[in-house]
Amino acid sequence: MGFPLSHYCCFLCVIVLLPVLCKCEDTFTYSRAAYYGSPDGLGTPTGACGFGEYGRSVNGGKVAAASRLYRDGTGCGACYQVRCKMPNLCADDGTKVVVTDHGQGDHTDFILSPRGFSMLARPNMAADLIPYGVVGIEYRRVPCQYPGSNIFFKVHEHSRFPDYLAIVMLYQAGLRDITAVDIWKEDSQAWRGMRNSYGAVWDMPNPPKGPVNLRFEVSGRGGQEWVQLMNVIPSDWKAGVAYDSLFQLDY
Template identity: 65%
Template sequence: MGLAVLENQVGILCVIMVLLLPALCASQDTFTCSRSTYYGSPDCYGTPSGACGFGEFGRTVNDGSVTGVSRLYRNGTGCGACYQVRCTTPQYCSEDGVNVVVTDYGEGDKTDFILSPRAYARLARPNVALELFARGVIDVEYRRVSCHYSGYNLMFKVHEHSRYPNYLAIVVIYAAGMNDITAVELWQEDCKQWRGMRKAFGAVWDMANPPSGSIKLRFQVSGSSWVQSKNDLPALWNAGVAYDSAIQI
């Protein structure tokens, strides 16, 4: 009789473990294992010449906690994405690690993240950053997280390569949440239709001979829904100027 009860209890325990296993695996799978290193910088910030085309925004955004990526670059679609990165060596590493913004493309020794010095230092526990830098390349785990830009709407910056009125290039900045921008279109008033911009490089979208006058813009979010800016690009747009969309995605 006692053996039967014991077997029954073991059976119940096995059922409970089977039911809990997917939840436990999901929790463990939240982070992906990888490796990380850092790049040189005279002021420890990012670089304004990053492959995403962000310019000065890519140097100082997120207080300079930025990164170059390889697989996660995704032909520029990954530009502006945010990740939580934390290293896995307890004697050196902080528990939460650092949240970084993708601003550049870079390849290293089987590394997914090439961090700015400021971001790399923030992986470390207090007073042990030098030891972490001495290692050069470290094991990390990461996950995609929402970007947070307090006080900022999504903005579209007219890229410095633009030439009014014959060539327009824009780069979208301060895109919060966890959404990717996969297409950008401008409204052609005389034809009453939306015209797609070309993916030039990184996060830069361009168009030769853009519509004249003020221009409506809309953005395709993560390959599905379209979100239209509440503010138009002014008729007399200027290269290097960022305009507020009055929306967030």
């Protein structure tokens, strides 16, 4: 028995689009999560990513230390949807956390801030979930979203004007990782790579004088590309100050 032409067209569309649809669908990874102590329930400003106060309060304090997902600092700032696996206690969608630190627990991929761990629970059931300490979870990476915010380049507190410059990028949206950062040297007309000091901190001794022109490499599902930003940090930069790049990554 034959099929109408429209049926063949629909079948062809399914065959062509199915790999694309499958590729776009993120799968969850099973693991475990614990939480660390914090008097205010937020993160810590002394995390291994070098975020400082941002690492304590970003995303409403729903942050996490990661073990293998830390990836030598490349994973700093990545966002994950995390949900626990006890139906009577755990919220269906779980919560979104931002990686701001490195830490290992009892076969865990995440050690959450108290606020992040509490948000795994159903409404008004956090007090029942907290005593478990460690719970089974599933997680997947999701885009970071900071509506109305650009990427900020923060001059790290350890910087010393004008002899040593260290920077860390804040409010990076999307799914991509920053894998390299360069500074433009006007005298040699060439880009010079910054060192990944630790976590999300990039540094350089004796940086070029004048306004700082940067480019950074981002990698993700779409491959790798360089983003170039001119005069993103002023010539009289100051340690501890965050400068608005007027730019944000897409998803």
